[in-house]
Structures are given as structure tokens and as C-alpha cells.
Amino acid sequence: MVLNLRALAATLGALLGFLAVALLLPAGIALLYEEAAWKPFVLAALLAGVVGGGLWVLGGRRPHEPGIREGFAIVALAWLVLSLFGALPFVLGDVLSYTDAFFETMSGFTTTGATILGGERTPEIEALPRAYLFWRSLAHWLGGMGIIVLTLAILPILGVGGMQLYKAEVPGPTADKLTPRVRETARRLWLIYVGITALEVLLLLPAMDWFDAVNHAFATMATGGFSTKNSSVGQFGSAYVEWVITVFMLLAGANFALHYRLLHGQWRPVWRDTELRVYLSIVAVATVLITLGIWAPLHAEGDYQTYAELADALRHGAFQTVSIITTTGFGTADYEQWSPLAVGVLFLLFFVGGMAGSTGGGIKVVRHVLLFKNSFRELKQLVHPRAIVPVRLNGRMVSDEILRNVLSFFVLYFGLLGMGTLALSAMEVDLLSAFGAVLSCLGNIGPAFGTMGPAENYAHLPALAKWILALLMMIGRLEIFTVLILLTRTFWRR
Template sequence: MALVSNSSRPKANINFLQTLGVLGAFIFFLGFALLIPLVVDLIYSEGNYQAFLISAGIAFLAGGLLWYFFQTDQELRMREGFLIVSLTWLSLSLVGALPFVIAGVLPSFTDAVFETMSALTTTGSTILGGETSSGFSNPQIEEIPKSFLLWRSLAHWLGGMGIIVLSLAILPLLGIGGMQLFQAESPGPTADKLTPRVQETAKLLWGVYVAFTFAQFLLLWVHPAMDWFEAINHAFSTMATGGFSTKNASIEAFDSAYIDWVIIIFMFIAGVNFAMHFRLIRGDYKSFFANREIRFYTLVAMLGIFIVSGSLWLLDEYPILDALRYGAFQVLSILTTTGFGTDNYEVWNTVGAFFLFLLFFSGGCAGSTGGGIKMVRWMILIRNTGREIKQIMHPKAILPVRIGDQAISQNIQRTVLSFFILYIFIFALGAFIISLFGYDIMSSIGASIASIGNIGPGWGEFGPTDNFAHLPYLGKWVLILLMMVGRLEIFTVLILFSPAFWRQ
């Protein structure tokens, strides 16, 4: 039997023209988003409207031409779906960075892309308020025009639920093959379609998302410390689990227990699967409260609040109410990968700080706007470990891995284990690369996990009171890639580097 040589293997029949056409549709949509900060610029007479107008024009022109010339009626396949999603997040970050450079707010295009990718991936790491490796001094957050502050938070909000999911909800032209994009952008171990049509599912999820955002906006706006502009920015950032604030000191600048607790509640909400929120709103209380992942997520949150707040009270001698307030806020901020701050956790006692460090490797529920490893993956890993221990004691027994009454298939178990191994490997690789620039071990670890986990603040020189401006440009591009890999949950991006992806 003749063997087929590697050189003669058929190549994948990837429809690149279709990929460019759909990519153009998303870039075109970004043009509309860029017009929203333009309105804020006109309201406050800041004089930067031309930067957003030019950027929107570029998005309309480039996206429109790509869609016009390369649109197709062919159904999207999963292969094109992965390629489109990865290229979309990269392209939107490049185009979304244009206003910063055109207006001269940021002198470096790399810094502008870093800030935009951090926004769209809901990471929340910033280069504002620091000096770059080239000697440029980036402006403080309070010095940034309000239109650009809104653009950062709006990009958070769009990226939180997913620009692609939003597009599926409002653009019927992407109805065909939409599930391929939906799955590629949300490749977690559980899929929760509320309706048979992905377009209707996207609309329902976005309806819940908008409702919660509006509710938090109103609750923040009633407090005298926040005007409408600050309230809408922080509502966008909270529900997206992003973490960008209008203040350099983050939420600490408002010095309000009321604001802290409102944000704590909505951070917890944002860390829950939005499909389960929809079922709760529809009155399906049984499904919501019986959900094992939500129970586990709540347990981890309560345990974290108990340990961290207790350590602040007993070891750092905080008043008990302040210990509960600051402990609960920081635990939910890191657990949900939001990244807001009300206190400098790096100066806490070892017990509280160490437990908070462990939460950097957690994440919210699957189907939430949070990043990280996700609760359901940890549940499967823990159950699988328990099964292996029992299997050693009872080698002939058939012991399936279960979450509640549901048996987890071997395929899902392998996928979760592969994800976990890849996650730790890429995190370690990122930390190693950052250390090559001369940073200490905690700073390197902090920068890497903050990026791939989409958390925002890290440790050491990238801690909650610092920024990423001083990182060399090559290091910033490494973190930009880590943010995207983390937001798309690794496989969507890494599959593009597999030779099998490009073969038939």
C-alpha cells in the first residue's frame, strides 16, 4: 500500500474570502461604537471628536469594502469560525486604538493597542499614569478626556458579553453559520442555548446584560459621590468584569461603603452564568438554585470572604466592618477577574494576601463575563481527582465523574485537563518571558496571570497601585497576546498554530 507523503497531503479548503467578508462586518460595526464617545466629546466640548470621527470613518470604509467585495451566502464552518474570532479580536484592538493615537492622548501605538486589547478582553490592565521604557510619560487617568474614558469602559462592556454575540443579535446577515462563531468565542466545557436559534439566544443574553447594567447605573447614580458619567462607566466595567475606572485610585477614590457594596453585589452577579440569570428572571428558581456550579462559586466566594476578612480583622487589626467591606470587595474583584481596587492587598498579612493570590487562578462561572479557568473546570478537576483516588482503592470498579446527577463524558474530562495543562504552561511561559526583561519573580508571575486570567492588576511592579507603562514594548505585545488567548480560552487561538488546522 502506497503511503502519501506530507508534501502531497491535501490542504484545508479554508474560505479566506468568506473570512475577510465576515471580518469586515465586525469592523464596520465597530465604527458605530466609535461614534458613541464622539457624543460625549461634544457634550463636554473637549475638542477630540475628529479623532473618533476619523477612526469611525476608517472602520466604516475598511469594514464596508471587505464586506461588499467578499460577502458570501455559503454557510460558515467551524474552521472559518475559529479563524474569524481570533482575527476579529486582533483587528478590533488595532482599529479601536486609533483614536488614542490620532488625538495624541497616547504617543505610542503599542500603548494604545495594549489599552484597547485590555479593554475589549475585559482585562483592565492599564499603561496610563506611568513612564514608558522610551521615556514618554503617559497621562494620569484623571487627565484623560471623558470621551476616551467612556471608550475604555464601553469597549469593556462590548467585550464582556462579546462583540460577536452582539453582532449575532442585531445583524441578521450573520444568521447563517452563527453557531460556529458563538461556539468559537465561548468554547467552555458547557454550552447553554436558551433557544434553538443562536440569534435569539444572543438577544436574550444581551437583554439580561443590559438590564443588570442599567440597574447598577441607577444605584450608583443616586449616590452624591458619583455623577451620571462616573456611574455609567463603572456600571459598564463591573458587568463586564473589566475593572477600568475613571479614577487612578480606582473605587478607593470614592471612599463610600455604599458604592463598595453595590459593586460587590454586581460583581458577584456578573460572575454567574447569564443563561441562569435569564432562567431566574423567568421564574425557574429550581434550575438556578440547584445549579452545582453556582453553588460551588458561591461557596468559594463565601470561603474567601471569611478567610480574607478574618485575617484583616485579626491580623491587620482592621475594624470588623471595614475588614468585611474590604475583604469582600477584593475577594469578589479577583474571583470574578474584575480587578477593581479599594485597598492595596500587597501590604496585607501573608494569610489574606496568599489566599487572594490563589484566587488569581479561579475565575467565575462558565457563561459569565469573567475570565480565568472557570468554576466548572475546577469542579471537574476536583471530582476527577477524587475518582482517581477511589479507583486506586477499587481498581475493578466503574466510577464515572459526576456533577450532580450528570455524568461527565471522557471527552469533556480530557478537554478540561488539556485546558488546565495548557493554561498553566502558557502562564509559566509568559512569566518566564517577562522575567527576561529584568523583573523579579513576583512581578513576572503577576503580569502573566493578570493577563491570561483577564484580571488586570498583578503583583510586584504590576500591583494594584502600579501600571504596565514601564514594560518594554516587546513585553507589552507578549501580554497583549496573553490577554487575547485568555479571553478566547486558549484553544480558539492555539488551534490556528496547529498544522492539522490547515490540512484537509
């Protein structure tokens, strides 16, 4: 066999067992608040546990050492299988159709934050029992941590993903020299992730109850964007809440390997990190431009939403800038009602993404850095064709293999963007809405433009469009290559 099916079955069985345990947590929330919603979660947990146990038995009831092919298959199938089973509570509780439930769950696990709630045939967010609200946020949080471990510890071994740029020069499976073992790397990353999440919960508690604080902290650290409120974070009407979430979104969009270094007092290499500097510079420039675009100190009335006070304009500008670049998708205002300058800046941020090794989605800042460096190298070599001009990142030379990987990523990313837009347009979705929805889902952002803007949802789309967008969420979240390689003939050849 091309694939070691026993290794594949055992790993997916273990993941379903983990999902079964996770499904019991929202069941506990339902019991705490005396909601009947605990039943569908318990039943879904039983189904996941039974199927997972069966796969574990088929796999030989012991872990197997997966090869590179099994690695690709496991990474791609994990998000798909978890979403297929994670959608069951919505269906068993007669809350959503399976298509809508799968879309919402995939949006949760991939930390996209696009929602179908609030449509004509779907309930409002605040109308859902707390168990379902907690499950949406928990799916974010688990998916976000899974992405960190994946991008820092797993994808570099497979030779794909943004974090392969930080691959250690010494033998070993980890990136950025965190630790020599994947298990130890994952453990330390979990501690950092849990610690920052707990800190955000504590800071949010003075302005909201514990349930809202936990849910918004989960969504923030995962850069997911699911809120417990119909109008997202803006419904709290609190400048304090918005600034706290802005800071933690910024932290979540940064490389978690840098958080690890900061905790060990390694300030100098962190500050010298090229990607971090570019990331913070983009945030600063975009915030200033958007603030100027929505600030109207003379109370000028016009066709666009503006703010008379500079502090309000800065708060909303900073929040929306960080929300989009980190692909979180929280909202405090309908940015489509802002000036063309502000909307234009936000539109460009849709193409940026967070840093490699973060919970943020999108193209990633480091790929933009390398694309520009490689482009300038080509310009230099036009003048000096015999010159050897290396591309360097953080003082280290970047191989041509990695540069080809980056260029290929851009080609595939925009190719998928074009094909996805064409597919939705064929379903009579207007061009702006189709392009915005595909761009948002492929980049794991959440809100888009047109009829899927920050004040709307995805409920009105045809069922096929929802399945296509859910698939794009997974492809974008898993760095494209990991999923598309399964569709190539080479992968299935011996």
C-alpha cells in the first residue's frame, strides 16, 4: 500500500477520542446553566468515541511511526474528520442543517470565524443555548493551538509551511530551535497558549461576566472571531474591552516561538526579527491611515461613518486593523460604511495575514517579506547579471528551494482565489460578494465584503457554496500544499 492505513486509522481514532472528551465540556456548560442542550453533546461524544475507538482497534491499538505520506494525509484529514463529527451537536439538537453545522464547525476549527447564524432560517447568536456558544469558541481555541503545534513542529518536517523558513540547522524535528522533540515543543507551546489565554480572561473580567470573558479570550487567542453577541465586540460598548482584545489579538498574530524567547529573556533576537518588525510596521501604518480616514473633528456630515473624537477614531481604527491583519475577524463597527481610504487599507490587509508560527491565517507576513526581497534581487541581477545576490532573512541565507516554495504558494493562493470566485459567481452570487467571501475564507478572516460584510452573514448562500467555502477554509488554514498534494498523482505513486 502507498499509505500505512494502520497508522492513519490509529491517529485519526486518537483524535476522535480527544474530540469525544472535548464535546463533554459544553455538555457540562449546559448542565451548569440547566439547559437541555447537554443531550446532543453527550450523544455526539458517544458517536465520536465509538468510531474513534473502532479506528484505534483497526490501527492495532498502538501508535505507529507515520511516514511523510501519512503525515500529509493525517494533517489534511484531521481537520476534515473533526469538523464532520464536531458538527453533530448542532444537528442532533435540531439547531442547524448538517450543511450549516459543518460550515460553522469548520469555521470554528480553522479559526475562520465566518458564521451562518443570524440568517432568515438560522437562529441569532444570542438565541443559542450557552453550550453551543461555548462549543464554537472551544473549537476556535483547540484549532488555534493545533495550528501552532502544526506550523512549528509538524509542517517543517514535511517541508511545507511558513515555519520551514525557521527550520533548525541541527538535526531534529522542530522549528526555530525551541526544543529537540516535537512532544516537548508541543507541551511548552500549550503552556504559553494557556497562560496568555488565562491572562486575557482575568483582564476582561472587570468588564464582562466569566462566560463572555472565557469565550472572547478563546476566540482572541485563536484569532477566530466568534463572539457570544450578535454585534460582536462592539455590542459591549467598552473602550477598555476593545483595547484589551486589540493587544491580545496582536500577541496572537505574532510567532509563538518569539513568545517563548521573550519568556526566556531573549529580547535582542526578538526585536531583531525581520518579520516581527514588518508586522508591527504594517499595523502602525494601517492604523494611522484608517484613523485619518474615519476621523472628522469638525463633525462633518457625509456619506460615511466618522468619529468626532480622535480617541474614538484611533480605537476603532486600531481594533479593526489588528482584527483583519491577524485574521481574527472581530468587529466594533461596520467598516463598509467607512471612507474609501479606510476600506481600501482594510482590503489590502486581507492579503497580509499574521506571522508564521502564530494562530493567524492568511498568506503570512514572512512570505511577503521574501517575495519583495526576491523581487529586488531580480532587479539587481538585471543590472549585474553575473552577480550572486543572496536573499537573507534574520542574517541567514534563504535557499532557492524555499523561495520557489514561496512563489508557488502565491500562485496557488491566487489561483484558488480566482477559481473560488468563479464558482460562487456561477451560483449567481454577485462578483464583489463572491470575491470577498472566497478571500475571507481562504485567508481564515471571517467577515468579508458585499452581502458577507461585517454586518451580514453567510446563511443566504447556496448549500454548494457553503461546502466550497468550508473546503477553502481548510485548504487555507493548512498552508495549501498540505491538502492539494493529496490530489496529485505523484502522492499516490509508489
